[in-house]
Amino acid sequence: MTGVTWVSRSGPEIQVEVAPELALFVPHARRAGVSALAVDGVSTLGHVIESLGVPLTEVGALVVDGREVPVGHIPADGERVDVRAVVRPQRVPGGEPRFLLDVHLGTLARRLRLLGVDAAYSSTDLGDAVLASRSAAERRVLLSRDRGLLRRRELWAGAYVYSTRPEEQVDDVLGRFAPALRPWTRCTACNGVLVAATKDEVVGQLKGGTERSYDVFARCGECGRAYWKGAHHERLRAIVDRAVASGEGRVG
Template identity: 75%
Template sequence: MNGPEIHVEFASELHVFVPRARRDGTVRAATDGAAGLGHVIESLGVPLTEVGALLVDGREVPVSHVPAAGESVTVRTVARPQRVPGAPLRFLLDVHLGTLARRLRLLGVDTAYESTDIGDPALAARSAAEQRVMLSRDRGLLRRRELWAGAFVYSTRPEEQLRDVLDRFEPELLPWTRCTACNGMLRKASKEEVADQLQQGTHRSYDVFARCGACGRAYWKGAHHEQLEAIVERALALRAERR
């Protein structure tokens, strides 16, 4: 772009997207005199899914605003908790976020997950068709216009990823109600109903079971239950802090 030059200042939370040399102070950016401000911001590396209010010389403007020479732009991050109007809050995660997907399902959050790489166009199309918020660390995917909604996952650590998603969207938590394997709903089941999935020791030691209504997988309070319980307790404690 070789048109009018503007001055852009990004919120500190957005510096992760900006080249290191441009993180201090105001970024000088040339525009073409026709593209909207949203296009300019994305050209500087920041997905619009992460952008909140845009201020031009102190007044709020839409992403379609065409910047004029000399304007000073302030780019704020998305306000939290973020509301996604138009559909019940539900998520779609890409192939790289399997642990996060399982933990969200553990908490009863409607979470679709692609365990294979089906490609950005297919992910964006599913997000739109099912009205799901796309969670990803792929900036290119989050720039696709056909997405219903999206959010960048900032950390590579599952514990921090989960905390960030819960803090940003505040989904309703209904622990132990969804299958962590397929996202189906769980229901109580008798030992006889799930007997074919139980080893002898499990059959002898446990009496309380649940079963997924979609894939049929059986659940009980086995060896890893304490670890899962700790994840649930931390999530509920975080929610209580926000109240």
């Protein structure tokens, strides 16, 4: 393993090596290539790793002198620690993952919903405490680029979104969690489940040209929004086809 390590000047020290995938979380000033890190004999290894900037949501295993240890391990002088990345695909308790996205990931939320993935999202900034509590109450994986949010102890599960590009964000989430893909089954506006609808049931939402040109409709069972294969369908279909062709998610 290659990675990033640190040095201290006095007191107990451990040798720390971080997986290359996690090096981006470490401040540049600490990317000096040396391997010693001061410890106090009281703080847990999880706390030590977080103090370096690495969210524990991104850590797959902590290996001390060749044996895997929990985040509550108290590091002792002279120990060697390998910080490994999450193994993909990552499984979550209960089987099928459900997601909760912070206010900055609206495009990702809509694209996950387009793919039929359960993705809760609010365009209103609910605050870190509310998001973390909702993650726990609804057993949802919180997706965020906010490292501080991902460090909240009440989180049920979380994951850092590594890219700022929506296409790459989708690839990242699908590759990490391999959720079941059921395209065209969720409302992109509210995450509700779509049901077949007749033209008469949605006619109030249709303009003249749409009413004359289309006969197949769906409607959200939660918010009532109507859907049909309109002018943007080919663009949306390209997003769906790309995700399905990647093989990262499970079509079902």
